[in-house]
Amino acid sequence: MTDDQGRIRPGHTPERVGFFTDAVFAIAMTLLVIEIPRPEGDEAFSVGDGVSKAAAARHLWDFFIAQTGSFVAYLLAFFMLWTAWRQHHRLFDRLDRLSPGLVGWHFPLLLLIGFLPYPTTVYGHHTDNPAAALLFVLSFGGLLIARSGVQSQALRDNLLRTPADAAEVRTGARASWIVAGYWLASVLLCWWTPWVIVAWVLTPVIGFALARGDRRRDTSIGSG
Template sequence: MSKDVAPEPGLSPERLAFFTDAVVAIAMTLLAVELERPTEKDLESGRTLWDFLVDQQGSYLAFALAFILVWSAWRRHHQLMDRVDHLSQAFASWHAPFLLTIAFLPFPTAVIGASIHNPMAQTLFAGTMAAMSFCEAILKQIAVSAGLVTDDPAITRRHADASWTVCLWFLLSAALAWIFTQVFVLWFFAPLAAAYGGKLTSRLRTLR
């Protein structure tokens, strides 16, 4: 579809991109809102404030991790939307679960911040991230299969493979959380899983 042709009502790429930006911005803000504030007792002295900050280190780690992951997801979505010149119903509809997982993320982030070594808390966070990566991969697959992208579809297909890899990475970490309490460290390597695992998946796809 040419960019000179008006999109169908409700299928404007610009409006969808703006709405996604708004949801992501609110979610990233709520990540900070969930951080516990010091009480008057915690502010009595430098020592009490230091003890409070040390006690909340899990929350700060969870905040930083979730912020980076959401920002990365937004960047990937931004790149995808820059390649799309029109929408399909399926592409627009799959944004609902994608944005649902982003909007929900502040909750599991607060949970792991309060108990970062808890396997159930880690499973909740990893499951949410896996669901978000799954929706992201589906969006890219739809963009390719429906002919929505304006450049080489192979590029978006490779990006979809990277999203599938990240999804599997978080599912693996969710399973391992019940064996190793430090499994959250794997989440910091999700970008590497996307870069190298995505290339491997794409290579294996061409061999079939």
């Protein structure tokens, strides 16, 4: 947004919002690992006092196997956040200013990014509980909607530097809304946990296929 002299109004420069969003992403991605249980305070994991190296290693291995759900939830949430961050980064590299609507979309986006470590922990500890899966899918589904809203708002408010930038963002926004809908549709599978995670793991593949298909279609239309 600019004033009457064409200058960007205070609070509408992309740099500060981009830096702050990067920080929230980084903190949330770091916090994902905090709640994964650690083998502390159990003598069975230490060699000595009648515990052999083989027994200690076996006990520790069994402990890691018991935390499989937490590790899988961590990897999934980290990868999805990383993907969302990369898309946000690419978008902000194409902006020369912000609008009130675009700034407003960042409130739910950052709120859900900061909240995501909690449902990730709950689901990681209780992968067989439909309520835990529901909390996770709704939290990340809301994040995907907010991410898509940011992209669409940039297009509506004509904030992109060049027409080529707008075309690429439009392609990404279409794919982003479809992925958000796909993710929320997996709510129907939450009762059959942990199998719902198969649908979640396929999310990046679907997003990539949609974006690639849109790019090919736009290219063929442009050449035609």
